[in-house]
Amino acid sequence: MKTLDACKLLDMHRGDAIVVCTMGAMNALDKLPVNPLAMACVPLMGGAASIGLGLALARPERKVFVFDGDASLLMELGGLVSIAHAKPKNFFHFVFNNSIQFAGLGNLDTPGARRADMAAMASACGFDSSQRITNLEDLEARLPSVLNGPAPSFVELVVEYDNPSLGIENPAVEMTDERFSRMGDEIRRIRRHLGCDAEIRS
Amino acid sequence: MSAPEKESPMKQFSKYSVPAQAMIDAFKRCGIEYVTTVPDMVQIALHQILDGGESGLRVVHCTTEDQAIEVAGGLYAGGKKVAVIVQNQGLYAGINSLRALGLDSKVPLFFVIGQFGREFSNLGSDPRDSKRRVVFLLEPLLETLGVPSWRLEGPDDLPNIEAAWQASRDRSGPTALIVGHFVGW
Numbered sequence: 001m002k003t004l005d006a007c008k009l010l011d012m013h014r015g016d017a018i019v020v021c022t023m024g025a026m027n028a029l030d031k032l033p034v035n036p037l038a039m040a041c042v043p044l045m046g047g048a049a050s051i052g053l054g055l056a057l058a059r060p061e062r063k064v065f066v067f068d069g070d071a072s073l074l075m076e077l078g079g080l081v082s083i084a085h086a087k088p089k090n091f092f093h094f095v096f097n098n099s100i101q102f103a104g105l106g107n108l109d110t111p112g113a114r115r116a117d118m119a120a121m122a123s124a125c126g127f128d129s130s131q132r133i134t135n136l137e138d139l140e141a142r143l144p145s146v147l148n149g150p151a152p153s154f155v156e157l158v159v160e161y162d163n164p165s166l167g168i169e170n171p172a173v174e175m176t177d178e179r180f181s182r183m184g185d186e187i188r189r190i191r192r193h194l195g196c197d198a199e200i201r202s
Numbered sequence: 203m204s205a206p207e208k209e210s211p212m213k214q215f216s217k218y219s220v221p222a223q224a225m226i227d228a229f230k231r232c233g234i235e236y237v238t239t240v241p242d243m244v245q246i247a248l249h250q251i252l253d254g255g256e257s258g259l260r261v262v263h264c265t266t267e268d269q270a271i272e273v274a275g276g277l278y279a280g281g282k283k284v285a286v287i288v289q290n291q292g293l294y295a296g297i298n299s300l301r302a303l304g305l306d307s308k309v310p311l312f313f314v315i316g317q318f319g320r321e322f323s324n325l326g327s328d329p330r331d332s333k334r335r336v337v338f339l340l341e342p343l344l345e346t347l348g349v350p351s352w353r354l355e356g357p358d359d360l361p362n363i364e365a366a367w368q369a370s371r372d373r374s375g376p377t378a379l380i381v382g383h384f385v386g387w
Contacts, residue, residue: 050268050269050273053272054276054282055276055279055280058282076268078269079264184309187275
């Protein structure tokens with residue numbers, strides 16, 4: 001399953017959900033039309049699920065989708081317990097598991113790659129629903145029941161990865177200034193879209 | 203006849219304590235609706251009231267301080283007013299999330315940080331003169347990060363709660379209230 005194809009499918013089903021994305025799923029969503037209710041957790045590896053938890057608690061009338069990565073989930077694995085403890089009934093955690101860090105750049109194995117059972121961990125932490133999906137057809141078939149089923153809900157998506165682009169011929173990549181202002185800008189965009197008080201001055 | 207109960211020698215330090223209910227009343231005057239936290243030992247009295255569920259504030263318990271900061275960021279994105287209650291060690295553990303959400307993203311995070319480990323001989327003195335690194339590093343570190351802080355060293359400092367809160371709104375960034383001694387029961 002390609003990350004972009006999975007993101008297209010999830011985007012089609014999001015309705016008025018708020019989306020918090022990070023890592024490879026963020027890059028894929030950047031290729032789709034802009035969603036004013038989406039924000040990127042960047043550069044803050046590991047933080048997407050907890051930001052999504054805060055949004056889910058603040059806005060119980062809407063679904064919140066978190067598009068996480070496998071290595072970023074592992075960075076704050078205890079967050080699964082925090083989420084299950086808070087019991088947000090509108091929280092849907094999609095983890096794009098390619099078992100690779102810096103996918104498409106350097107392709108380093110994630111600790112626990114292809115061994116750690118993330119769906120089982122979410123279940124053990126107390127998520128109301130947890131499953132692992134390995135292909136797009138299965139995701140398409142199961143997505144309606146996932147979104148209408150119990151939550152907090154965890155879905156591990158097994159996805160492919162691109163070949164590494166960094167090397168002798170392409171030795172470095174510079175982070176843009178936008179990379180560091182983006183998260184705050186998108187938080188403020190969500191607040192505007194939700195009609196929150198404009199507390200942050202430009 | 204039973205022997206009279208001996209008074210705890212710890213009571214002599216109570217003048218440095220701010221009652222938990224007074225802190226909650228100040229939080230409410232600020233409009234705070236949520237607390238995200240990894241509990242702090244010197245603020246146990248405050249945590250007990252918050253966990254009792256009658257304060258009117260909703261508590262989100264997190265397993266690490268970076269999560270507490272991130273959940274606060276999400277709550278803010280959703281329009282809520284939040285206090286992040288941690289201890290000094292927790293602030294040290296959560297610096298990258300503070301950097302990303304508070305500083306780079308300009309989210310007005312309000313931290314309430316307990317001075318875990320402060321020796322009682324330092325009470326009434328400058329916490330920067332504490333012999334303990336976990337204590338004396340806190341204020342200089344916050345300064346390095348560009349996070350303004352206010353001390354809560356006793357009941358006279360209660361107005362600092364609202365001052366620190368308001369500053370986080372005014373500067374669109376993080377501020378810290380530093381709780382110097384055990385919160386009062």
